[in-house]
Amino acid sequence: MGKFYFKKILFQEGWKKNVKISTDNNGTITEIIENFEGKDYETEVQLAIPGIPNAHSHAFQYAMAGLTENHSESRSSNFWTWRNEMYNLALNIDPDGLQAIATMLYSEMLKNGYTSVAEFHYLHHDKNGSKYSNVGELGERLLIAAKEAGIHITLVPIFYNKGGFQKKYEAEQKRFISYNSEEYIHLFEKTLETAEKYKSKIGIGVHSIRAVEEKMLGEINDYNKDKFPFHLHIAEQIKEVNESKKYLGQKPVEWLYNNFKIGENHHLVHATHLTVKETKLITSNNSNVVLCPITEGNLADGVFNFNLFQEQKGNWCIGSDSNVGLSAFEEIRLLDYTNRLKTNKRDTFKNSESANSGEIAFQAIYNNGHKAMGNKKSKYFEIGGSLDFLDIDHNQPLIHNSSEKNLLNTIIYSTDIRSIKNTYTNGKKRGNDINLRYKMITKYNSAIKRIKNY
Structure with a gap:
């Protein structure tokens, strides 16, 4: 006691x-x-x-924090060149290494004020792309790491099926892949059993609309039936938005809401590039957007139209994503200051009830962050x-x-x-x-x- x-x-x-x-x-x-x-x-x-909830993390990427800033003199550096370096890292981590990296990371998160984390986990298989005898081996290593560090974790095993729109997965993605919905659901259910053993929570999700077949995305959404928090990346990069228009005939968020039942249990990570219509689709369905300003800035994703989103009374929280920075306070400041520079106004977070920036932001990241964790916290x-x-x-x-x-x-x-x-x-x-x-x-x-x- x-x-x-x-x-x-x-x-x-x-x-x-x-x-x-x-x-x-x-x-x-x-x-x-x-x-x-x-x-x-x-x-x-x-x-x-x-304590503050961290609604989006890729633990293994902590090992490359600060190592991707030495750019080529002959070509431009962007999200996609960074991704190649991330794949190189992902191909070379063993189970003990992942556990050690995650334990260190989660301990540092605690020092920075995060007391819970939603781990967006898609590193599933061994270095050859073969399943471990325990199909959830690497997920269990993350649960062990969280327990050792003392942080609450919601483990979100992720469905990753292909390399892009109408594109087979690449060799560098072989550790991520589930070949069909049944295979992913098997992984999810084994992970659920393991999470219960560690008294941890679990979420469900797909990597992105470009990385999962339309039919399979629907199957996973129907399987979940809003039982677990559903996470996915969406509209992070302009290239993704343009390819969505080319192959699906609609922009990512518009396509998602027009084809599936999406609501308050869906947590859209980034959603950087939205139209006014897409913004209204998210807010009118009470979905939650997980913003990761430090990583989004580091990867040159773009600037989220927060002012329009706030006017529509949208739900949002924060995550450390690539873990290049671990300060929740800095995430809030960067989100706020970026929009101040864009609008020439200092009251980014103001709503109809309050104009106290810190109180509004803190309540948003706390309440909506815990929803992303699957926690039913009201106070x-x-x-x-x-x-x-x-x-x-x-x-x-x-x-x-x-x-x-x-x-x-x-x-x-x-x-x-x-x-x-x-x-x-x-x-x-x-x-x-x-x-x-x-x-x-x-x-x-x-x-x-x-x-x-x-």
Whole structure:
């Protein structure tokens, strides 16, 4: 059991002072007492905010963070040249290496304020493209990594069937491929059994409309019946949009909604290049868009039309995607500042209910991020939920001198990772075991050495 006394903590209704939260042995909240005046507690926290959900991650790509910025002098560098380097990495990771990379990554996510992650997982087979005896071997390694690091994970095994519109898969994609819906569903159901063993959640999804046959996409959507959160990349690159028009006769989002039942349980990653009509299709069906501004900027994807989306009261959250950057606060800032530069206005997140940028953004990434995880959370802290929070340094000068009205804005817009003293999941402090971290780094370094050409 745990007993925590918070001098100031952020609830959905706003900041509250003198709150006691108790948990059971699993870190599940059993009691919340406001206006607490007693001394029956074990841990005192001066200032706390809820842990942040990371709604989109490719763990293995963390191993190439910072390694793709030395560009060719003779040709242009773009998403597609970056993808070739990513494939080279994917072909050379073994199971132990994936586990080591993911454990290191998830530990770093925790330090940056993420307490849960939706892992968009399509690295399924061995280096030859053959199935492991445990078809969900690599997915299980990600579950183990999350458990070792102490982060909540929603594992999303991904259906990847071909190399593009009317194009067979490439040799570099052989570790991703399921040949038909039945094969993917078998992988999904085996992964579901494994996830239950680790008490983790699971999602379902397809890589993109270009990477799965139309008939099979429909079969997976019908199989799911909105039981699990459904994830897919869409309209990330202009090339994809143009090819969709050429081969399908419609732009990606328009085609998706015109051909399948798509609703609030569908989580569209990126959706960078949308028409007004497509934006309305997403918002009117209450679907969720997962934005990854750091990665989208790094890969030169383009700029999401956030202002139109916000006017339509669209649902959105954030993800770290390629994991070239791990700060949730930076994701929010980059999304906001990019649109400020585009519109010459400073109130990107303003809606009909509020104009407090930090509060609006935080509530969006929390509520919609947890929907993407398959979590039915309605409050930041509630009985029956896990106690996940960030212990914020209240002595940081900007934070210390901020008013309650501006406090969350100060944390998000004016500080960095140093303002997060500690991260807790299930009521446990994470990342402070020096010996465990040394072992983690040693395994990570060993994994990187085994990857050819890196």
